[in-house]
Amino acid sequence: MAHKIDPVRAVEIRRLAKNVLVKLREWLQARAGGPIEPLEMLPIQPRDVAAMMKLKYQELEEIPNPTFACANTRVDGMFDRDSSVLAVAERQGLPRMRFTAAHELGHFLLDLQLTSLREAAIDSSDSRVLRMPGEDEADLFATELLMPDKLVSAVYIEYFGRSFSANDINEDEAYQLTWGRLSPSELRALSSLQRASVFAGAKGYGGSQFPPLTEVFGVSTKAMSRRLVELNLVS
Ligand SMILES: [Zn+2]
Numbered sequence: 001m002a003h004k005i006d007p008v009r010a011v012e013i014r015r016l017a018k019n020v021l022v023k024l025r026e027w028l029q030a031r032a033g034g035p036i037e038p039l040e041m042l043p044i045q046p047r048d049v050a051a052m053m054k055l056k057y058q059e060l061e062e063i064p065n066p067t068f069a070c071a072n073t074r075v076d077g078m079f080d081r082d083s084s085v086l087a088v089a090e091r092q093g094l095p096r097m098r099f100t101a102a103h104e105l106g107h108f109l110l111d112l113q114l115t116s117l118r119e120a121a122i123d124s125s126d127s128r129v130l131r132m133p134g135e136d137e138a139d140l141f142a143t144e145l146l147m148p149d150k151l152v153s154a155v156y157i158e159y160f161g162r163s164f165s166a167n168d169i170n171e172d173e174a175y176q177l178t179w180g181r182l183s184p185s186e187l188r189a190l191s192s193l194q195r196a197s198v199f200a201g202a203k204g205y206g207g208s209q210f211p212p213l214t215e216v217f218g219v220s221t222k223a224m225s226r227r228l229v230e231l232n233l234v235s
Pocket of ligand 1 (some may be wrong): 135
């Protein structure tokens, strides 16, 4: 993801997301009355993070939109500090709904001057849309919260054993990854994001079957593919 975020600020946001995950683990352990391993926290539930932050979390069919003049303006996520509510619209489907909720949590923690916000989920890769400055920051927070680098790397390496780049996928590996659909040269011809999507959605490799990374982390194929490229696991 091309974050146009000041590098110092990006470090702060990553640290904040990590702190939230540490607190979440403590919170979950207190509720469970016993130890919880980091991998057992997956998929990270924005609903739990909201509850931990004493926010009422709601999944709604429709989020009312009294503030926009245009009634057709779709609202996918909102929060309001006065009523301590964080809500997401169900129609996005589960993975996107979770990302939107994590994005709103990002605004809640990062944009302290904002008392309330209602917005449509806008894909950061869509360059046709002009986004407000805080949007990339909220996306970075959501990415770090839902797909923590260490956990993504741990599960990815457990599944695939090593990082892959365009030129080092052999015949056997290509067959296992795509069930014979793509040859090494066809995999090489893909963009790195497209290549990463093969790994994001793979249900087995090296003789083992497993739930795909998208399912383990509860995110879309696009979000996981970007993360694998960002972390240099697939290039
Ligand atoms: Zn936003």
